[in-house]
Amino acid sequence: MAKITREEALHYHASGRPGKIEVIPTKPYSTQIDLSLAYTPGVAEPCLEIQKNPEDAYRYTAKCNLVAVISNGTAVLGLGDIGALAGKPVMEGKGLLFKVFADVDVFDIEVNEKDPEKFIQIVKAIAPTFGGINLEDIKAPECFEIEERLKKELDIPVFHDDQHGTAIISLAGLLNALEVTGKPIDKIRLVVNGAGAAAVSCTKLYIKLGVKKENVIMLDSKGVLRKDRTDLNQSKREFAQDVPFSTLAEAMKGADVFLGLSVGKVVTQDMIRSMAPNPIVFAMANPVPEISYEEATEARPDLIMATGRSDYPNQINNVLGFPFIFRGALDVKASAINDEMKIAAAYALASLAKEEVPASVLAAYQLNELKFGRDYIIPKPLDPRLIIRVAPAVAKAAMETGVARTAITDWEAYRQALKTRMEHLHNFSKQSPA
Numbered sequence: 001m002a003k004i005t006r007e008e009a010l011h012y013h014a015s016g017r018p019g020k021i022e023v024i025p026t027k028p029y030s031t032q033i034d035l036s037l038a039y040t041p042g043v044a045e046p047c048l049e050i051q052k053n054p055e056d057a058y059r060y061t062a063k064c065n066l067v068a069v070i071s072n073g074t075a076v077l078g079l080g081d082i083g084a085l086a087g088k089p090v091m092e093g094k095g096l097l098f099k100v101f102a103d104v105d106v107f108d109i110e111v112n113e114k115d116p117e118k119f120i121q122i123v124k125a126i127a128p129t130f131g132g133i134n135l136e137d138i139k140a141p142e143c144f145e146i147e148e149r150l151k152k153e154l155d156i157p158v159f160h161d162d163q164h165g166t167a168i169i170s171l172a173g174l175l176n177a178l179e180v181t182g183k184p185i186d187k188i189r190l191v192v193n194g195a196g197a198a199a200v201s202c203t204k205l206y207i208k209l210g211v212k213k214e215n216v217i218m219l220d221s222k223g224v225l226r227k228d229r230t231d232l233n234q235s236k237r238e239f240a241q242d243v244p245f246s247t248l249a250e251a252m253k254g255a256d257v258f259l260g261l262s263v264g265k266v267v268t269q270d271m272i273r274s275m276a277p278n279p280i281v282f283a284m285a286n287p288v289p290e291i292s293y294e295e296a297t298e299a300r301p302d303l304i305m306a307t308g309r310s311d312y313p314n315q316i317n318n319v320l321g322f323p324f325i326f327r328g329a330l331d332v333k334a335s336a337i338n339d340e341m342k343i344a345a346a347y348a349l350a351s352l353a354k355e356e357v358p359a360s361v362l363a364a365y366q367l368n369e370l371k372f373g374r375d376y377i378i379p380k381p382l383d384p385r386l387i388i389r390v391a392p393a394v395a396k397a398a399m400e401t402g403v404a405r406t407a408i409t410d411w412e413a414y415r416q417a418l419k420t421r422m423e424h425l426h427n428f429s430k431q432s433p434a
Helices: 006-014 032-038 044-052 054-060 088-102 116-129 142-153 161-181 197-208 248-252 269-273 293-299 322-331 339-352 359-364 386-400 411-431
Strands: 066-071 105-110 132-135 158-160 190-193 216-220 257-260 280-283 304-307
Touching: 044 054, 066 088, 066 116, 088 105, 088 322, 088 386, 088 411, 116 142, 132 142, 132 161, 132 322, 142 158, 142 161, 142 197, 158 161, 158 322, 161 197, 161 257, 161 280, 161 304, 161 322, 161 339, 190 197, 190 248, 197 216, 197 257, 197 339, 216 248, 248 269, 269 293, 293 304, 322 339, 322 386, 339 386, 386 411
Parallel strands: 066 105, 066 132, 132 158, 190 216, 190 257, 257 280, 280 304
Antiparallel strands: none
16 A cells, blocks of 8 residues: 655645546537526526426436535544544545546535434435435444435435445455355355444345345444343344354354454454354455454465455455446436445446456556456456446446436447546546646
8 A cells, every 4th residue: 555644645635726626617618609508598498497397407407417425524534523624625535536437526515414314404405406415424323314314305316335335345355255265155154343334234235145144243342242232223233143252253263254344453363263264354444454464364375355455455445336336327317226236236346357357457556467366356446347347237227126217228339438438538637737
C-alpha cells in the first residue's frame, strides 16, 4: 500500500480548485438562443411536460444519471462520528469514484442530523432530484432503519454501500474461494468477527446464497453473540447462537471461513492453525487487518486470504461494485436495487476473475501474471472490463425482477455503448486542466 503523508493528502485536496468534484454543462451555452433554451423562456416546456408526466424527468433532466451520496458523518471510515461537514471530503471522493469508474454524476450531501426519523424525512424531501441514493457512513444500528424505510417509501434505488458493497464484493470472492478449495457453501462453518452494518449485510447475503444460519458464529467487541446475552440489539439478536463458548479463539476452531470486519491484530497464528483444512480468511479491517497476510500464510500455507489492502492479493474493495451497480440500475431507470441485482453483480465479478487478464491490467499493477486461483479470486479495480460485465448483469436482473422502468433489448449494443462512454470520459479528462 502506497505510503501517503499528511502533507501530501492536504495538498492534493487544497491545490488548484479546492475539493475533488465540479459541475459541467452538457448543453451548448455560447449564444443567446442557447441561453434562452437552457433557461427562460425555453425551460418552461420541459417543466410542463414533467408536470403532466413525472417520468419525463428522466428524459429532460439529469435525474437519469444523478446519484446523491448522502451522509450524516456518524461512522466515517475509521474516523468514527466526526460530523457531517468533516465527512465531506469522503463524500466528494465517493463522487469522484462514481464518475471515473462508471460516468455517474454525483451531488454529495452532508446532512447535520443524527435523529433517524428526521434524517429519513430530509432524504425523502430531496429525493425527486435524483435517479438513485447512495447512503454513506451512517452508524449502526440506525443505518438499518434508515435504509429500510427509504427503500419502502421511495421509488428510486436506495443503497447503503457500507453494508451491501462489502457484501457483494466479498460474496464474489467467497464463491471463488469455495470453488478453489472444493468446499460446498451449505456445509461451511463461518466465523464473523464484527457485528456492524457490513458484517450483518455480508452474513445475510451469504445465507441467501446457501450458508446455513446455524453454521454462523458472529462476534462483537464483547465476544460471541450468544442467546443468553442481554445486551444485544435487534440486528445482533438475529444471529445469536446457543453455544457453550464466548471467545474468538474458541469460535475459530474447525471453522472453514473467517470474515473479519472489526479491528486490526485480533487474530493470532494459533487461531489460524486451528481452522479446518484449506481455510478461507477475509481479514478486512482497515488499514490494519485482523491478521497480516504474512502471519496468516506462514501459519497456514493452504489458506486463501483476502484483505481490504491493495498491497496484498485478493483486495476486497467496494469500488468493484457501487459504480457499476448504479450504472446498471440507472440505465434501466430502476426503482430499487434488490437482492437479485446484488447477487447478479457478485456472480459477474466472480466470473470475470476466471478469465484471462488483459496486458493493460497487468501493466497497471506491475505484474507479470494473474491467474485464477488462491492469489486471484477477485478482479482488480482497474480492470476496464468491469463496467461491461457488472452493469449489464445488474440491469438484466432489474428487468427480470420487475423493478426496471425501461428495457434493454440489444445487450451487445449496450456493452459497446458503455465502452464508448468510458472512452469519451477518459479522453475528456485528459484534456481537462489539472
